[in-house]
């Protein structure tokens with residue numbers, strides 16, 4: 258089996274999620290021609306890199322991502338550092354001819370994203386952004402049902418929420434390792450770029466492009482201490498955001514995200530209503546797809562709860578795992594994404610979402626923030 262030598266940059270939560278995928282993918286997708294090899298992990302903190310390498314099995318460490326990119330034994334880099342660094346690393350990697358995998362969102366804003374798209378396209382290197390929720394089997398099944406036209410002649414509504422509650426306390430700092438997402442400099446935006454970006458990526462994949470948006474945002478805690486400097490500074494991110502939109506297919510979208518929904522840790526839900534049928538999915542019950550079909554015989558009509566664990570091609574990806582009825586989880590979505598990437602790579606195809614596709618999400622995020630700032634409708638540039 259050919260090898261794909263990987264260099265991981267950043268060893269936080271996403272570094273672990275991606276590494277788990279790199280380690281497991283060839284075992285569960287043995288038909289792949291190419292196996293990722295954990296060649297090097299890079300982190301500015303040498304001790305953290307060393308610990309991560311020992312725990313997860315990376316062969317070497319680097320503390321400067323430029324040195325990692327200069328290494329001839331690295332084929333692909335996987336960027337798992339705060340959004341602030343995505344652009345610089347991705348462009349430098351593309352210029353050195355490396356394959357570039359990048360954690361979502363693509364960048365802090367679409368201007369940065371455009372430069373990244375230009376760089377990977379100019380270099381002609383394979384690229385992908387980790388919008389992992391597409392590869393949860395129940396969500397992939399929703400995509401198949403929608404593409405087959407099961408929902409009917411027209412889609413009327415698309416609804417999504419992503420709710421959390423981890424930043425309610427004013428004592429949570431901004432900046433630093435675990436809390437850089439609260440620092441606008443590092444993240445670019447708050448829930449819009451972090452959580453709504455997931456909802457938007459899934460939405461445009463399932464339901465097509467968005468024409469325009471009308472949004473509101475709120476920053477509930479106005480000042481926070483910076484985790485590194487200790488200085489109390491204004492908070493520049495959106496703590497909560499809700500928006501309406503028109504999809505190009507004529508349907509109406511309604512999206513909400515917050516880190517202030519007490520009791521919700523990561524509640525991602527979506528619902529789509531078409532002429533004949535509706536679909537509903539909930540991350541907390543991620544192996545189930547709810548389906549209602551008005552064409553069913555009246556006596557039996559109702560919401561079906563499909564346990565998406567079947568084999569024989571009925572349910573995406575599930576043949577690769579255990580036996581029907583046994584579930585998989587969050588981490589498997591990353592394994593599936595890596596398997597799809599490797600499949601595309603070996604056949605010379607782009608793997609979705611690539612940088613260009615992820616730029617569409619970025620443009621919608623920018624339009625959402627601009628709409629909230631202007632307090633009015635905003636077109637999404639194409």
Ligand code: SOE
Pocket residue numbers: 421451452455523
């Ligand atoms: C934020 O808390 C976060 O970890 C996001 O950054 C991830 O992308 C999301 O999948 C879960 O929540």
